[in-house]
Amino acid sequence: MMKLDGHISQRFNQDLEDIRSRLLEMGGLVEQQLVKAMSAFESGDSELGLAVAKDDVEVNRLEVETEDLCTKILVKRQPAASDLRMVLAVSRIVRDLERMGDEAAKIADLGVRLAEEGSSPIGYVECRNIAIRVREMINASLDAFARYDAEKARETMRVDEKVDDEYASALRSLVTYMMEDPRSIKRVMNVMWTLRSLERIGDHATNVCEQIIYLVEGEDMRHSFK
Amino acid sequence: MSDNYVTVGAPTSADPKITADGVSVFYGDKQAIFDVSLDIGKNEVIAFIGPSGCGKSTFLRTINRMNDTIDTCRVSGKMLLEGQDIYGAKVDPVELRARVGMVFQKPNPFPKSIYENVAYGPKIHGLARNRIELDEMVESSLQKAGLWNEVKDRLHTPGIGLSGGQQQRLCIARTIAVNPEVILMDEPCSALDPIATARIEELIAELSSNYTIVVVTHSMQQAARISNRTAYFHLGKLIEVDDTNTVFTSPGHKLTEDYITGRFG
Numbered sequence: 033m034m035k036l037d038g039h040i041s042q043r044f045n046q047d048l049e050d051i052r053s054r055l056l057e058m059g060g061l062v063e064q065q066l067v068k069a070m071s072a073f074e075s076g077d078s079e080l081g082l083a084v085a086k087d088d089v090e091v092n093r094l095e096v097e098t099e100d101l102c103t104k105i106l107v108k109r110q111p112a113a114s115d116l117r118m119v120l121a122v123s124r125i126v127r128d129l130e131r132m133g134d135e136a137a138k139i140a141d142l143g144v145r146l147a148e149e150g151s152s153p154i155g156y157v158e159c160r161n162i163a164i165r166v167r168e169m170i171n172a173s174l175d176a177f178a179r180y181d182a183e184k185a186r187e188t189m190r191v192d193e194k195v196d197d198e199y200a201s202a203l204r205s206l207v208t209y210m211m212e213d214p215r216s217i218k219r220v221m222n223v224m225w226t227l228r229s230l231e232r233i234g235d236h237a238t239n240v241c242e243q244i245i246y247l248v249e250g251e252d253m254r255h256s257f258k
Numbered sequence: 259m260s261d262n263y264v265t266v267g268a269p270t271s272a273d274p275k276i277t278a279d280g281v282s283v284f285y286g287d288k289q290a291i292f293d294v295s296l297d298i299g300k301n302e303v304i305a306f307i308g309p310s311g312c313g314k315s316t317f318l319r320t321i322n323r324m325n326d327t328i329d330t331c332r333v334s335g336k337m338l339l340e341g342q343d344i345y346g347a348k349v350d351p352v353e354l355r356a357r358v359g360m361v362f363q364k365p366n367p368f369p370k371s372i373y374e375n376v377a378y379g380p381k382i383h384g385l386a387r388n389r390i391e392l393d394e395m396v397e398s399s400l401q402k403a404g405l406w407n408e409v410k411d412r413l414h415t416p417g418i419g420l421s422g423g424q425q426q427r428l429c430i431a432r433t434i435a436v437n438p439e440v441i442l443m444d445e446p447c448s449a450l451d452p453i454a455t456a457r458i459e460e461l462i463a464e465l466s467s468n469y470t471i472v473v474v475t476h477s478m479q480q481a482a483r484i485s486n487r488t489a490y491f492h493l494g495k496l497i498e499v500d501d502t503n504t505v506f507t508s509p510g511h512k513l514t515e516d517y518i519t520g521r522f523g
Contacts, residue, residue, distance in 0.1 A: 038521045110479055112506045112518040250508025 034114055034180040034248055044109055051101050051122045055129070058094040059174040061087055062129050063167060065136040066233065070163045072140040073226055074156065076147025084140035091133035098126045114247075121247040125177070128236040128243075132170065135229040135236075142222045142229075153216055154209050155223035158202035162230045165195050169237035176241065182248040185241035195234040202227055263292075266510040267500030268487075271297035274338075275440060275470040276321060281335035283316055283325065283494075290316045293335070294496045296489065298440075303462060303471045305481035305502070308491035309517065314474045317491065318442050321472065322358035323351045339440070356383055359433035363445040365425030367417035367432070372409050375417045375428055376400060379436035395435055403431035404461050423454025430461065434469070441465065443473045447480065459484050478518055482506050490514040 036048040065087045072080035102123040105111060111119050146152060169191050176184035206224055210217045242253040274297035283291035291313045298304050306314035316325070323344060325331040337344050344354055356379070367375050376396045379385075386392035396413070400406040405427040409420070417428050426446060433441055443462075447455040462471055462484050475481050481488050482502055489499040490513070498511045509515045 038516075040520050044520065109520075112478065112482075113509050113515045115519045116507060 036118070041109075044105075044115075047101070047105050047109070048115065048118055051098055051105070051119065054094060054098045054101070055122050055126055056174060056178060058091060058098065058126060058129050059170065059177075061091055061094070062132045062136065063170045063174070065091065065133050066139075066163065066167055066170065069136040069139040069143070070160070073143035073146070073159065076143050076151070078144045078147070081140040081144040084137050088133050088137045091130055095126045095130040099123055117247045117250060121243040124243050125240050128239045132233045132236045135233050138229045139226050142226050146219065146222050149222070150219055152219040152223045153213075154220060155202065155206055155227070158198065158205075159223060159226050159230065162195055162198050162202070162227065162234075165191060165198070166230050166234045166237060169195070169234055173237050173240040173244065176244050177247075180244075180248045182245045185244040185248075189238050189241045192234045192238045195231060199227055199231040199234075263495055263497075265295065265496045266498040266514075267504070269296045269496070269499050271299035271302070273300045274298065275300040275302075275340065276472075277336070277338040277341075278317075278320075279336040279338070281317070281320060281333065281337055283313070283320055284330075284332045284334075285328070286330040290494050291320070292494045296496055296499060298470060298472060299487075301466055301468070301470055302487060303466045303473065303485045304487045304489060304499075305485035306472065306474045306489050306491060307476075307478060307481050307517070308497075310476075311493075312491040313494040314489075314491045315444055316494075317496075318444055318472060318474050321440070321442055322355045322360055324355075324360065326351055356436045357438055358440040358442060359436065359438035360442045360444070361426070361429050361433055361446050364449050365422060365429050367420075367425050367428050369416065369418060371414045372400075372417050372420070372428060373413040376431050376435045379432060383436055385436065399431040399435040400428075402434055402465065403427045404457065404464075405431055421454070423450050423457055426450060426454070426458060427461065430458075430465075434465070438469065440470045440472065443471065445474055445476060448476060455480070478506075490517060492517070 036052065037045045039045050065084050068080050068087070069084045071077065072084060102119050105119050109115070169188055172184060172188040175181070176188060203224065206220055210220050245251060245253045276298040278294055278296045281291060281294045282289060294317060306318060308314045319325045320333055320337055325333060333345060339358065343349070368378060370378070373396055376399050377392055380392060380395050386395055397406060400409060405424060408424060417425065420428060447458050450458065459480065462473065465471060473484065485502045487499060488502045488505040490497045490505065490511070492513050498505065498509060498514045500510065505514060506518060509518065
């Protein structure tokens with residue numbers, strides 16, 4: 033059922049293709065941001081940290097541009113049905129992508145801070161594991177968007193439950209550690225913020241998946257997923 | 259598409275004012291409407307949309323037997339108004355059209371004064387016992403049509419001296435002067451500018467608390483703005499009918515989707 037082309041107006045086809053490809057470009061960039069941010073987090077490489085911040089400027093630019101294109105389509109075409117859902121979904125998804133980018137930038141920052149303040153005695157493995165999962169979520173949700181695959185979006189949403197579980201269990205062990213060794217609190221907290229950012233990225237990826245289901249099936253999944 | 263088809267969506271209503279049951283319309287040998295079944299709920303605004311020649315106007319006109327005026331036209335199936343068959347032998351089309359009024363594409367006031375345009379219906383149907391009652395009816399109809407303030411000082415000037423939008427509201431006033439239950443509108447805004455159109459749309463919203471309104475429109479945005487339910491016709495068939503929001507965000511039939519997204523043809 034989903035297709036972008038076939039309008040009497042060729043330019044309308046082009047307009048929709050534009051927002052779609054911009055979203056995918058932006059998503060790819062955010063995924064790379066996360067990869068770089070995790071390297072910066074583990075290595076404390078401040079060059080990498082700067083690179084993530086630079087990518088974030090680009091991600092922000094793409095968000096504003098894409099939103100602007102969506103607004104123009106609404107004004108010029110008054111889209112309906114699947115076209116309307118495409119415009120709404122893209123405009124919501126780019127917002128989540130932008131926030132994922134913000135979280136990645138935070139992670140890179142924390143990595144630099146850890147390098148300056150001394151590394152944490154605990155938590156790197158947990159961060160790495162969750163990062164692998166949320167990166168996979170970003171990747172899978174972009175794939176589901178590109179193929180209009182609601183089933184894949186549903187599958188991806190289920191990964192977030194695992195992320196949440198792992199996040200909760202990692203927090204518990206970090207808290208226990210800090211209680212036993214209060215001198216480590218400052219450093220361990222940087223890892224906690226990182227975990228928190230990763231968990232948030234998973235939530236944003238879940239939002240993206242909800243929008244894909246809305247786009248493909250017309251069902252609003254927000255606040256109802258079980 | 260075969261002649262057998264099922265209308266997608268929600269063609270029934272819990273509280274129907276009008277019920278079409280297997281209605282087909284023929285012009286001579288040519289079939290214009292195929293087996294349409296549809297409830298129109300009390301005090302709802304329903305919009306009929308579809309490409310030119312899809313039968314939406316023809317179907318609209320079966321609701322007050324306007325097709326009777328065409329010799330070769332034949333209607334089969336049942337069309338009920340409050341459960342009563344409007345094609346029944348005892349039904350007087352003139353009385354029916356007082357209950358089911360109609361507003362046309364181009365404003366068509368009589369070549370008479372504004373006052374006479376509105377007073378005409380109540381007069382021929384004997385609704386007013388005296389001049390005072392008639393004056394009241396004219397005023398209240400013009401009030402309801404949102405025209406009173408603009409014309410109260412020139413009631414006895416010709417109706418055709420008004421602007422297009424005012425003329426259309428005059429026609430609406432003329433229609434509601436005879437206390438109809440249903441108002442049929444056949445592209446009521448297609449000859450009007452955007453401001454006049456907005457006034458008519460606003461008026462439709464106000465009137466919908468007292469009347470059942472059926473609007474044929476070529477403007478999908480208009481259908482989306484003014485109606486509770488939207489019906490999509492295609493080649494004489496009622497393809498889909500559902501609440502307007504559903505039709506315009508996630509229609510159930512591909513033909514509807516193609517039409518409202520501009521992929522038709």
